[in-house]
Amino acid sequence: MEKTTKKLSKFIVYFLVGAIILGLFSSVAFAKGLKERHQEARAKYQAARQQYFKEVNWWKTARQQFLNTRRKYKQFRNVENKADYEKKARAFLSRTVDVLIRKLESLKNWVSNKPSLPESERQAIVAEIEKDINWLEDKKSEIATALPSQIREKAKEIRDYWRNHRIFVKKIIGQIWGARLDWVIERFENISSKIAAKIDELKAADKDTSQLEAWLADFNQKIEIAKNKREKAREKYQAISSLADANKLFK
Amino acid sequence: MQVVYLLIGLVVIVAVVIGVYWYSQKSEVTELSEIKKPALEVKGIPEISDIEKIAPEIDALLKDISELETVAEDKSLDTLKEDLSALTEETPSEKELPSTPAIDISDIESTEKELSTELEGILNDLTDLEGFEEDTSLDELDTSLSGLAK
Numbered sequence: 550m551e552k553t554t555k556k557l558s559k560f561i562v563y564f565l566v567g568a569i570i571l572g573l574f575s576s577v578a579f580a581k582g583l584k585e586r587h588q589e590a591r592a593k594y595q596a597a598r599q600q601y602f603k604e605v606n607w608w609k610t611a612r613q614q615f616l617n618t619r620r621k622y623k624q625f626r627n628v629e630n631k632a633d634y635e636k637k638a639r640a641f642l643s644r645t646v647d648v649l650i651r652k653l654e655s656l657k658n659w660v661s662n663k664p665s666l667p668e669s670e671r672q673a674i675v676a677e678i679e680k681d682i683n684w685l686e687d688k689k690s691e692i693a694t695a696l697p698s699q700i701r702e703k704a705k706e707i708r709d710y711w712r713n714h715r716i717f718v719k720k721i722i723g724q725i726w727g728a729r730l731d732w733v734i735e736r737f738e739n740i741s742s743k744i745a746a747k748i749d750e751l752k753a754a755d756k757d758t759s760q761l762e763a764w765l766a767d768f769n770q771k772i773e774i775a776k777n778k779r780e781k782a783r784e785k786y787q788a789i790s791s792l793a794d795a796n797k798l799f800k
Numbered sequence: 801m802q803v804v805y806l807l808i809g810l811v812v813i814v815a816v817v818i819g820v821y822w823y824s825q826k827s828e829v830t831e832l833s834e835i836k837k838p839a840l841e842v843k844g845i846p847e848i849s850d851i852e853k854i855a856p857e858i859d860a861l862l863k864d865i866s867e868l869e870t871v872a873e874d875k876s877l878d879t880l881k882e883d884l885s886a887l888t889e890e891t892p893s894e895k896e897l898p899s900t901p902a903i904d905i906s907d908i909e910s911t912e913k914e915l916s917t918e919l920e921g922i923l924n925d926l927t928d929l930e931g932f933e934e935d936t937s938l939d940e941l942d943t944s945l946s947g948l949a950k
Binding site: 594598602605608612615616619638641642645648649652655656659663665700701704705707708711712718719722725726729733736737740743744747 | 905907908911914915918921922925929932933935937938940941942944945946947948949950
């Protein structure tokens with residue numbers, strides 16, 4: 550009986566302590582503001598970016614090993630060197646696909662964690678990036694099972710993809726800019742309305758609002774300029790069909 | 801063992817000292833209360849000298865009664881309650897007091913902050929996107945793959 554009472558009181562004490570700790574943690578979690586969420590998103594993106602740069606280093610090592618074995622094979626064409634060359638070629642191609650996936654993932658991470666992009670546009674951009682990531686994932690498994698004679702074909706496919714990929718990334722960045730400008734223009738218009746309302750309030754109180762009115766007129770004019778530029782930019786990046794076009798536009 | 805006896809002995813001595821002190825204090829209090837008993841409560845007929853001592857006190861009591869009667873009959877403050885009510889009604893509340901309208905510019909200040917946050921955000925994004933844009937880490941990819949594709 551005494552033992553049961555002791556056990557019960559122990560349980561009550563643990564329960565109370567647990568409840569207090571849980572309460573404290575949940576209130577802290579709830580108090581987490583928007584600013585923290587922005588910081589978390591940025592930290593996630595930076596981690597993804599770091600991962601990409603690590604992958605770039607591994608890719609460079611794999612490339613160097615591939616170039617070395619190729620040189621060796623060209624100098625001494627024998628079975629051993631050929632096997633080594635094929636092995637390194639496969640590894641290099643696989644690393645190439647990995648690095649491209651990481652690059653796209655860091656871009657996807659940036660877009661999906663960006664609160665200052667309209668939701669629909671964000672989803673559309675993420676879907677487009679995911680389409681490319683999926684294609685690359687398929688290629689990765691194909692490379693793993695490809696016969697030595699098929700490696701060359703796979704290399705061609707990846708090279709063609711890379712040539713288009715650069716255009717694709719530039720198009721995506723243009724699309725992100727368009728969405729980002731949509732967001733910021735909407736915010737600026739909101740700010741403009743708030744200032745206009747305040748001017749009316751000040752006028753009603755017989756205050757001199759001439760300076761504020763001049764500022765608002767200038768601000769509104771700049772919003773209009775931003776809107777026009779956004780439309781022109783949208784037309785141009787939608788028309789990108791080659792790397793030369795993209796480079797011309799982004800310079 | 802000796803130390804234990806010594807300690808018990810000490811405790812007993814301290815207890816005795818405390819007991820003696822407490823008893824002496826109690827008897828002192830009893831004596832004082834005996835002294836403070838009023839003379840009239842003493843059994844037997846009061847002496848003339850005691851009555852003579854009380855006479856001036858009775859006079860003072862009679863004076864106090866007559867003064868209190870005057871205060872009770874005083875009607876000069878009968879209208880005080882009404883006067884105060886009237887005054888409260890007439891005094892305008894703080895809200896009703898005419899004053900220069902205060903202009904709250906805190907929302908303009910918050911708008912300014914909002915604007916600067918937006919601009920800061922867009923500059924950060926510009927830096928990030930330029931990072932993607934100007935990434936040259938994979939520039940040798942094309943030539944390397946071309947070498948493999950041959």
